[in-house]
Amino acid sequence: MPDTSRPSQREIAGRLLIYGVLLLFVLYFLLPLLVMVITSIKSMEEIRTGNLISLPRHPTIEPWIKAWSYATIGVTNEGIKGFFWNSIRMVIPAVLISTLIGALNGYVLAKWRFRGSDTFFAMLLLGCFIPFQVILLPMARTLGFLGLAESFWGLVLVHIIYGLAFTTLFFRNYYVAVPDELVKAARIDGAGFFRIFLRIMLPISKPIFMVTIIWQTTQIWNDFLFGVCFSTGATQPITVALNNLVNTSSSVKEYNVDMAGAIIAALPTLFVYFVAGKYFVRGLTAGAVKG
Amino acid sequence: MHPTSRSSKWFAALETALPKIVVAPSFMVMVVFIYGFILWTLYLSMTRSSFLPSYDFVGLAQYAKLWRIERWGVAVRNLLIYGGLFIFFCTLFGLLLAIFLDQKIRIEGALRTVYLYPLALSFVVTGTAWKWLLNPGLGIERLVREWGWSTFTFDWLVTSEMSIYCVVIAAVWQSTGFVMAMFLAGLRGIDDAIIKAAQVDGASLPRIYHKIIIPSLRPVFFSTFIILMHIAIKSFDLVVVLTRGGPGYASDLPATFMYSYAFTRGRLALGAASAMMMFFMVMAVIVPYLYSELRRKQHA
Structure with a gap:
């Protein structure tokens, strides 16, 4: 973009559009990660009653412990x-x-x-x-x-x-x-x-x-x-x-x-x-x- | 220290042979484990092998059989749908993001980091994440319903005609950043003077992009297209995790078909024939590309 003295209204609108689209894609790329993190610290009860982006009322690290050390994978119960x-x-x-x-x-x-x-x-x-x-x-x-x-x-x-x-x-x-x-x-x-x-x-x-x-x-x-x-x-x-x-x-x-x-x-x-x-x-x- | 002339001659001979000795093991490995194995698979695909390899030669009969199997037809049709949409949306989003990022954006570094992180993930992780988001009961469907659209349905994951599109959504999410990086590198390589000259002539920015910049990115379009096509043909993990090829075999791709026939159903020859078909597809894309690339380098 050229450095003109004062940005016209059109240029400002253009900038807004560009930032808007770029931020929309930030959302698109980050949401799945965010949802994963939120879901991983909810209890199953809260998952059934809440939705994807509802924050946990009682965050728990129990799912992490279970995934790491005692979830059932194949024929063993020792987590990943x-x-x-x-x-x-x-x-x-x-x-x-x-x-x-x-x-x-x-x-x-x-x-x-x-x-x-x-x-x-x-x-x-x-x-x-x-x-x-x-x-x-x-x-x-x-x-x-x-x-x-x-x-x-x-x-x-x-x-x-x-x-x-x-x-x-x-x-x-x-x-x-x-x-x-x-x-x-x-x-x-x-x-x-x-x-x-x-x-x-x-x-x-x-x-x-x-x-x-x-x-x-x-x-x-x-x-x-x-x-x-x-x-x-x-x-x-x-x-x-x-x-x-x-x-x-x-x-x-x-x-x-x-x-x-x-x-x-x-x-x-x-x-x-x-x-x-x-x-x-x-x-x-x-x-x-x-x- | 004066080595005798004989041992120095021997030493010189060793010195000249050394580069060859160093690459010889890799060369052997490549010849056996890549080219030899391809021939082996080709041979296997022309035998009667089922659970155990058999070496009765049957010519192209397995290929004829393969193309009569409905499931293979579904896999190939899915590859066309998935490959086409995957390439289209990755290119569209990737180009858009690259052009917008190239407008002297203040937080460019941070944005790039966000756009590119999915590339560091395994397709298995991506599949797990999207399997949850697309879950018909508890995922996006529930979310939108709670926002007020109580009749909203989004159950593609469990619908035969739609499950392949779920694979497209997840794959585009994963690979768009890569295309953006390719285009951004291309845009940064364009000489600013051309753009400045066009601006002096009074051309508007969208027009400059449309008429000058995007056409000059043709080589990037070309390599991106080849690479994305290559990714599409090899796609395997994402389908396995996201849909397991289902419902039924509605979202099978050639790679999952091959795995299923060769490793779980014990139809070795058919599995080998489907692998060879994938090989031919990739070669049809790659060989002309590599040829033109190597030639271009020689002329440059």
Whole structure:
């Protein structure tokens, strides 16, 4: 907008319209979260008598306690805490290993290109886009073959394998922008492959490590498809447990417990988003290859 | 320290081979676990497999059978409805928000944070939230009735013809922020000088957007469209949590169909055939896109 001396009435109306629409969307995006929080601290009695946005008269954290430690999920009555820890234990090795391998791959594809490396890259890029349904059945057979069917490490392995295409892509695109002269000069000085990586590339890689780690963490934490296909019972991740909690056909539906469970499942990724939102958004748009 | 010439030669050979050695494991993994598995699924889809894999080759018979199954027809039809509306509303809202946010808004940072947070959530969480909001007895329906419209009904979630639209509502809520971020990045990349020149010529702001800015965002429209289509074809979790594909199989999508046939009903070959159909759909969208992207980069 131009900085004219005094805003005309039309301009003021325009500003009002813009702010009005923007705030309307704030409502649209925040209301579901608000309703979840309100519902999670109501008793079932208040839920039956009140409505979505009526505030609780007697707020209670009982639904949270129940969701965390003794709600019925599948065949156990131990809440989602075990599944929450499953997800944490799964995310840490899967993210670290896929990120480290991706960094090395990206470094090679950007700075040590060889005959065939571009083909490798193109194949990998295409691999980012395949619908995972197309690998589910062979993967299930292979995990069985390896003795990892429905095991914790089986799921970690699956996440590492199918995360590699993305982590490699992220690092490759970042390292391509590093001037080749830097690497060449280091080579003339006698530095080798790993030395250049450790001394030149790693020190400038903090942003891309942040982007990749955050991307992988949210992807793996939020995954449902692999979790539901390759794990059962006590090894399931939190997303699968939440679905089991919400979609059990028990006689009395406890919406407050469902909502508390959903918020618990969302907290880690929301936390990451709020402390490192900059990197999160960069992963979304800079990658722009992914859905 | 003087290494012997032989060991230094060996060392040099290792040094040249090192990059290949480093990527070799990933290359192998990719060839086996992506491309090999796709071929494996393709093969499985051409066999008589049901509960157990069988290796009797039956050609395309499973595909012919697949397209005769009514439930698959429903899933594909739902994908068209859901994909179309999902892409349309995400693009519309995303573009609108991006343009409005680009008007030197004071609290832009805070607004962006709000618009984007659903992207950090799992579709399972989103589904749980919307399942509650759309609950016919206690959700939005009750709320509006208490506001005075006592005959208001909003029971899409349990109505066969309407349940797929519930999936659209939740999916748009989740993904609009992403489209906004894409368009906002595009808008920030436009040269201000062009806009200033048009303003000097006396063009109004809406007209500048209509005639100059929006047309220049064409590449962003294109990538957004591709990515959203890709999300739509892969949609799975949201449907499972929100409607479980129901009532009946009224809100099934290809991904839920595939899961159901391959993993719960033990119809392996049909599941594989439906997975291959999804693969072909995605490839039909992605391959031309990647091809044009890579070519553009080479020419740039």
